[in-house]
Amino acid sequence: MCVEKSRLRCLQAPIVAQERVAEGIFELRFAAPRLSHSLPGQFIHLLCGDSFLRRPFSIHRAEGEEITILYRLQGAGTNWLSRQREGGLLNVLGPLGSSFASPRENERILLVGGGMGIAPLAFYAERHSHFPTEMIAMAGFRSASQVAGLQPFHRARVPLSLYSDDGSSGERNRVTAGLSERISEFGANRILACGPEEMMKSISAIAEKMNLPCQVSLERKMACGTGLCLGCIVPVGNSENYRRVCVDGPVFDAREIRWS
Ligand SMILES: Cc1cc2nc3c(=O)[nH]c(=O)nc-3n(C[C@H](O)[C@H](O)[C@H](O)COP(=O)(O)OP(=O)(O)OC[C@H]3O[C@@H](n4cnc5c(N)ncnc54)[C@H](O)[C@@H]3O)c2cc1C
Ligand code: FES
Incomplete structure (x- = not known):
């Protein structure tokens, strides 16, 4: 129906x-x-x-x-x-669901994606490519054979650094390995991330330590997708509070999530 x-x-x-x-x-x-x-x-x-x-x-x-x-x-x-x-x-x-916050003038935004998490970030880069803001992207994949979804960054002329688990594409490392240095070099004032949960948890911790706003896009198995079944909840805050990924997310302020 x-x-x-x-x-x-x-x-x-x-x-x-x-x-x-x-x-x-x-x-x-x-x-x-x-x-x-x-x-x-x-x-x-x-x-x-x-x-x-x-x-x-x-x-x-x-x-x-x-x-x-x-x-x-x-x-x-x-x-x-x-x-x-x-x-x-x-x-x-x-x-x-929710979307990443639109860029503000002269912001410096760092996009960090892992695997298929690159999909919404590439959309962000392309959609906002004419806005007066600076963006750079870091993308991690298992290996060169899995690299996909990068064309929008090229079309948007967003500089991109590649990482892979086996070194077959870009640097052999996790995207999170040199993240603090990259944030400082670029002078990022916001981070947007999407990918495996462990990656986003690490990025969230780094952002918090550096006092940077960070939005993450979370994945959960979903049933209704419209907020009715509570099948996609994530713990938030420091008590017994939960939010639904399908309607309150998938994009959340990283500080809101109670990471396990
Ligand atoms: C917001 C969001 C965005 C995503 N974006 C992408 C993307 O851009 N690219 C991408 O590759 N993947 C994305 N995913 C993951 C993608 O949805 C899964 O890979 C896909 O659903 C797998 O389906 P499948 O049937 O092939 O695999 P399976 O692992 O077989 O499917 C999942 C199985 O779990 C069952 N299931 C689903 N929901 C529930 C539930 N709530 N309770 C119990 N069982 C359940 C299904 O019936 C199915 O049998 C996203 C997920 C989310 C939440
Ligand atoms: S999938 Fe049903 S509430 Fe989110």
Whole structure:
């Protein structure tokens, strides 16, 4: 069933193109002019085949009438998705969730992504490329065969440093290894991060130590995606408080999260 709330749309969107862009990683474009108001950090919820539960994916690009997502093969849902071809219809709910705060004039923003976490940050870089702000990006992948989703940074002329676990692409290190130095060299006054939870926890600790605002985009398994089932909660604050990743997030102020 399709529901429609104010700016939230449920639609049948025709696939424009699907391409394998790295090992087990695909870029999928579909036509959805009614989602053109989507913001960096927001996500869509896709029905994948006959599965009852939708699957969430960050918006990687919203340009003209088209939306792009970047995804890694994981299980049944993403495998089904990878078999869909141009002209096929996708059942899409979105845009959902919160977005990264827009840049302020003369801000210096450091974007840090790990794996598929690069998807919403690349959207941010491209969407705000004409704004008078300085951005640089750090991206970490397991190996060169997994590197994907970087074109938007190049189009936006955002300088990018690459890291990989095995040294096959960029520096052999974690993105977090030289982060404090990079923050100081660049003079960053805000950090945006998306990737594995351990990475975001480390970035959050570094940002707090350096007294820098930091926003993180969190992932949780989701069911409804619209705030009703409480299946995606994360602990916040220093008591028994929780927030829902699907509607209160996925983008949160890093200081708000009670990291485990
Ligand atoms: C906000 C957000 C943005 C994301 N963006 C991206 C992205 O840009 N690119 C990317 O590659 N991945 C992204 N992900 C992760 C992506 O959603 C998963 O990789 C995808 O859902 C895997 O689906 P699957 O069926 O292929 O894999 P599986 O691991 O098989 O699927 C997950 C399984 O868990 C089950 N499940 C789902 N939710 C629940 C639940 N609440 N309780 C119990 N079982 C459940 C499903 O039914 C399914 O069987 C994002 C996740 C979130 C939350
Ligand atoms: S997925 Fe149902 S409340 Fe978030």
